[in-house]
Ligand code: KG4
């Protein structure tokens with residue numbers, strides 16, 4: 001079964017083709033440079049960019065893999081959560097393709113797709129505990145199968161990636177800043193008492209990162225020499241040296257540790273609460289973070305369960321994860337009609353699929 005995946009939920013436009021769980025090809029256009037000028041994603045610009053580049057990405061992918069539109073059995077599209085205007089571009093394109101070629105349509109939950117992405121590289125073992133740490137979400141799930149997710153915990157305020165981006169913004173790092181904090185943090189030693197690990201002294205599985213972000217902002221305001229005068233570009237971060245670099249590395253290491261250790265505490269708690277699982281799956285942009293990866297590897301080892309971490313290219317938004325999740329859904333006989341709705345951030349993605357053999 002050949003599935004085309006389409007991703008337009010935020011600031012990456014991406015398409016990919018998967019055949020029976022194997023990636024045939026993919027194309028991605030990032031808008032990061034456009035939004036960097038504003039220090040964050042501007043929704044109206046994001047939709048227009050998707051509209052401009054999606055058709056040509058699709059055409060060049062089909063050309064790369066040597067397939068015709070009619071050779072695709074199903075079209076999988078990220079239907080939410082995300083920016084509504086951006087999602088509508090992908091969903092409308094997918095509906096047009098489905099209508100004109102007869103391929104079936106599958107609306108994919110973008111968050112589930114992140115967590116299923118490591119399945120492209122190796123088998124996932126269920127039941128699993130899933131930790132999704134991205135720019136918009138921090139969720140834990142008990143995952144029974146590729147199409148059965150039960151939410152255990154979520155952030156009450158900022159997502160983990162959002163905390164990275166906001167701390168980076170306070171320091172005037174390039175946008176999005178998670179990667180730069182990670183790089184500097186690796187050179188420093190964390191001061192474990194410097195910043196609070198918020199909302200851990202309770203039995204809750206939920207997260208809160210806004211207090212940590214504020215604590216870093218307050219510290220930085222009291223040490224203004226740490227901040228770049230204007231928004232730095234990556235070369236300016238690389239060129240930092242001497243005592244200033246060392247102090248900044250210490251702040252980044254302390255913040256990064258506070259995030260990673262909060263995630264450790266909550267995931268450990270979720271593992272105890274969720275009942276026996278065979279694996280821990282960690283996904284989303286923040287799963288690219290070195291300390292988060294190390295911490296989760298240790299946790300899985302201590303609990304005697306397998307760890308599934310996507311390759312770095314599969315951590316951030318991409319088309320392959322949508323095609324892969326769509327393939328898993330189609331294999332379970334799930335698909336959608338042309339009335340598929342896009343779901344904006346903050347609303348739960350409904351499980352409103354149609355069931356039945358797809359005839360491929
Ligand atoms: O999953 P993703 O591409 O977007 C959403 O769907 O939200 O994640 C993007 C987030 C950004 O907040 C970015 O700063 C963060 O992932 N990120 C990192 C690293 N690489 C990306 N955060 C910490 N360390 C990294 N190495």
Ligand code: ZN
Nearest residue numbers: 114134316317
């Ligand atoms: Zn994402």
